[in-house]
Amino acid sequence: MSAALIVKQLQKSFANVTAVQDVSFDVQRGGIFGLLGPNGAGKTTTIRMIMDILKPDSGSIQILDHAPGLGREQIGYLPEERGLYRGLRVLETLVYFGELKGLSAARARERALLLLKRVELDDRARAKVQELSRGMQQKLQIAATIINQPELVILDEPFQGLDPVNVDLIRRLIRELRDEGKTIILSAHEMHLVETLCERIALINRGRIVLNGDLAEIKRQFSPNALEVAPVIGAAGRPGVAHAEPVLNGDGRPRGERITLDPGVTPQAFLKQLIDSGAPLERFEVASVPLDEIFVRVVTGKA
Template sequence: MEVMLTVKDLEKSFKDKKALKSISFDVRKGEIMAILGPNGAGKSTTIRNIMGIMYPDQGAITFHNNGNGIPRHKIGYLPEERGLYKNVKVMDILLYLADLKDYPLDKAKERALQYLKKFDLEGKENVAVEELSKGMGQKVQFIGSILHEPELLILDEPFSGLDPVSQEIFKEEIRKLANNGTAILLSSHQMNLVEEMCDRLFMIQHGQKVIYGTLDDVKTEYANFKCTIHGKNEISELEKIPQVQRVEQNDDISILFLEKDIQPTNWIKNLPESITVNELKINRISLHEIFIDIATDKNLLKEAGEANA
């Protein structure tokens, strides 16, 4: 796929603290790329450098092989900190945002009305922003970020504060944009949504890359299998089972975290007959569990290694 955004060897320091340490990744046309990490890891600093809100100490950010900087009219941005002029009417603020991107206002108005209908805001175009609920305001700001048909869309916590129905609407629209060729860089702490939507991911911790690759590659590299057993068993007995790294137990539910490269069908044949199994499930650990492990520096997963894109 065609590369739309390249971040190369990005470094940024604040006084004596190095916030970014040689960060490199790309975002490709038509893909949803996740940038992940715990609070303070460097995600927002990276995004602000891409947007030109601040400038890196070292490194380069290029758009579509354009060495002359990033053309702002081709980028859409939904910031984590929402901010719309509260006493301005919805249509006026949308047209204002489109005008900032040099987008034709007649076309912007037509598209705005279509999006307001799609996002269940039909008839709200002449309502002041301050009269909208928080969720409605977020929908308006999302519309403002995509109204000018950006080639690159940066979404920082787009699902925060949305009810499940609104989340589905956002997910559907984000997928549609990607299918139509928009390159999307998405930051979110909702790992289930990231796992559901994203093609590739870049995880950052302490200002440096820890994971980079497709979701399948990351799961293969870092997400060992786990076996969940429902039944009353002594944890000491479960820990004796070959190829079990560790066991977590809550009442009668035991989770056995297995060694890397085990073959589940072979491993399950060797379970001792003495254990009680009312229900059993084997699957790979989730992206949420990978995130928690890295964010808390537990190092319970496979150390070192990288899933390459």
């Protein structure tokens, strides 16, 4: 099966500012892909070119086997700069967006009622949009994004401004979409959420792709030979250990150690050494660096 999205050597400048430079990545069908980057990195410009809202200066995009702009009916897009018709009623809003996506009025209404239930807004169907809270409006926008049951869903900052309860609701919704076989491109700043949702990511910084690939693999690359053990075993003096530091409890007392092994020493070899030495081991795991730490390190050039 071909990729849902193939972006090749994309380039876009505004006046004297290069917003996107030689950006290439692809998104396989099914699963959740994270398109990450700091503010002003070029994510939104890239997404707008994918959505045919902006034209690239050069490069190519193939989306669901089409050029951008074709097959809009199979794509759902939640932009970062989003709004709603404030004077319109909730149900009317969804029906209108459904019709714009090519649904008949009757089908759009049917889907709208279903989705309002799914995002827990069914009791507000007759309310005007301006009467909804910001979080409710956000859920309505997400419902509008998927009203046409798109194959590909692009969500730009879907968690922005949501309380934890609604964050959880949207996270579940995204997972359900993935389970239905949809492809989701997620752009978000909440790295802990990206970490729990995405299988693959691309990180854009200053208009260029600086990281691209399987998330677990990237995390491994950023934490080579890092381990966490418990309890404290006095790792600093042991052979093969380059660096060790305590991991503290909430009360400030050490509950274990974070260890960095010498190059060439594998975690398996070190574990064998600990067992052979009779160390009182309760926990041993290959440590991974949190995504937000990777993000900061890459963006600040400390990677």
